[in-house]
Amino acid sequence: MPSRPDTDDPRLGDVSEGRILQAILTRTPAASHTLIGPGDDAAVIATPSGSVVATTDTLVHGPDFRLAWSSGYDLGWKAAAVNLADVAAMGARPTALLVALAVPRELRLSFVERLADGFRDACASLAPGCAVVGGDLTVSDVLTVAVTALGDLEGRVAVTRSGARAGDVIAVAGELGHAARGLAVLFGRFRDGDVPVPVDPAKLASGESAALAAQLRPAPPIGLGAVAATAGATAMMDVSDGLAIDARRMAAASGVTIALDRSLLGDDPERALAGGEDHALLATFPEGTLPPGFRVIGSVRARGEEDLLCDDLPVDLSGWDPYRDWDSVAG
Numbered sequence: 001m002p003s004r005p006d007t008d009d010p011r012l013g014d015v016s017e018g019r020i021l022q023a024i025l026t027r028t029p030a031a032s033h034t035l036i037g038p039g040d041d042a043a044v045i046a047t048p049s050g051s052v053v054a055t056t057d058t059l060v061h062g063p064d065f066r067l068a069w070s071s072g073y074d075l076g077w078k079a080a081a082v083n084l085a086d087v088a089a090m091g092a093r094p095t096a097l098l099v100a101l102a103v104p105r106e107l108r109l110s111f112v113e114r115l116a117d118g119f120r121d122a123c124a125s126l127a128p129g130c131a132v133v134g135g136d137l138t139v140s141d142v143l144t145v146a147v148t149a150l151g152d153l154e155g156r157v158a159v160t161r162s163g164a165r166a167g168d169v170i171a172v173a174g175e176l177g178h179a180a181r182g183l184a185v186l187f188g189r190f191r192d193g194d195v196p197v198p199v200d201p202a203k204l205a206s207g208e209s210a211a212l213a214a215q216l217r218p219a220p221p222i223g224l225g226a227v228a229a230t231a232g233a234t235a236m237m238d239v240s241d242g243l244a245i246d247a248r249r250m251a252a253a254s255g256v257t258i259a260l261d262r263s264l265l266g267d268d269p270e271r272a273l274a275g276g277e278d279h280a281l282l283a284t285f286p287e288g289t290l291p292p293g294f295r296v297i298g299s300v301r302a303r304g305e306e307d308l309l310c311d312d313l314p315v316d317l318s319g320w321d322p323y324r325d326w327d328s329v330a331g
Helices: 017-025 072-088 109-126 178-189 208-216 224-231 243-254 269-274 326-330
Strands: 034-036 053-060 093-103 131-139 144-152 169-173 235-239 256-260 280-285 295-302 308-310
Touching: 017 109, 053 072, 072 093, 072 109, 072 144, 072 208, 072 224, 072 235, 093 109, 109 131, 178 208, 178 269, 224 235, 224 280, 235 243, 243 256, 243 269, 243 280, 243 308
Parallel strands: 093 131, 256 308
Antiparallel strands: 053 144, 093 144, 169 280, 169 295, 235 280, 256 295
């Protein structure tokens, strides 16, 4: 005989789809460009520039996050932030998010409420005027959050990965390696099967709190994407898989060699190079046009034998790969 539902915080399997959607939508205000929001078969978003930047990303429990350390709020914030960063990396301003949830029946209603709160607050903090405008809801044994983000170029030309030119400087806005350090802290606190417990801030070493925040609630410099485009960025991308692998991608797309200076990569160059999930903005600029918020970390050279150099040596480091074991990445 099934147990009686907890009426204050029921399992999702004990309430209707309509109640779950109501709980989410009452926590997500309309975006500034929303002409028709949730309630119809599709949303309608204004596109003042006549073009739309669109991206999508999926977070799956296990390879992308773990409920042993991520709250619903953390997950909502992070799912919003990683997609907002991709829009910003094209030089656009984020305007709307579409969120598809596949949720286990055992989850509590409060979890999806806090998930919605995380989406709302991330948009308000990182990309004012952007909000969740619709999505989908279904049942799954594995918690999955899929997000599509839309953006407006506002008359600017999109900045791609393929425009870097010899003689440019390469620069970054945002932190490098902090999220990877946060992941290492989490793996030091939890293992699969552990009972989830809050991390006690009093037990964290100096710098660990910031590292955990960078991993669980990243705050990419979303507004600087448009700033970089206006300043004349020749190439740009979101650093999601680690500086080494993403700089290689930019170099390959542009047909150049990117040369990094280890002394400019912060106090942990190895983690800055190999650690993923920073969601910093990596961009190239003509000499002398670096906008505020970006710092130079190297230069762009004519194509040589290597895509990427660091202190003039080949970089034998990869980055985040969802098909690799988490422990090998977090160590």
